[in-house]
Amino acid sequence: MHPTIEATETVTVTADNAVRHFDELDDDAQNALHDAVHGDEGAIPEAAADAFTDGEVVRFTGYYRVDIAQ
Numbered sequence: 001m002h003p004t005i006e007a008t009e010t011v012t013v014t015a016d017n018a019v020r021h022f023d024e025l026d027d028d029a030q031n032a033l034h035d036a037v038h039g040d041e042g043a044i045p046e047a048a049a050d051a052f053t054d055g056e057v058v059r060f061t062g063y064y065r066v067d068i069a070q
Contacts, residue, residue, distance in 0.1 A: 003049035007036035007064040013057055022060040026051055037064060 013019060022030060029051035032044040037060055052058075054068045 002043035003046060004042055004069045005032050005036045005044050005049065005052070006041050006067045006069075007033060007058075008067070009037075009062050010057060010065045011063065013063050018053075019057045019059055019063065022058060025058070033058060033060060033064070033066065036066075037061065 022033065025033065026047075028045055028048035032048040035041070049068050049070070052066050052068050054066070056066050058064050058066055
């Protein structure tokens with residue numbers, strides 16, 4: 001089974017959250033996050049999933065909490 005991604009917009013960003021910028025992600029991860037933000041959440045390549053830490057916050061068009069399920 002392929003990993004899945006879910007991106008949830010958040011306004012809660014604290015010092016405990018390591019925030020990465022969209023530009024820091026590799027191409028596969030950028031594509032996966034872009035799709036998830038625009039409502040196309042679902043299966044992604046393992047390489048893209050490996051680029052994220054489950055629960056991390058990424059700044060894209062806003063701040064998004066990224067959840068990866070294996």
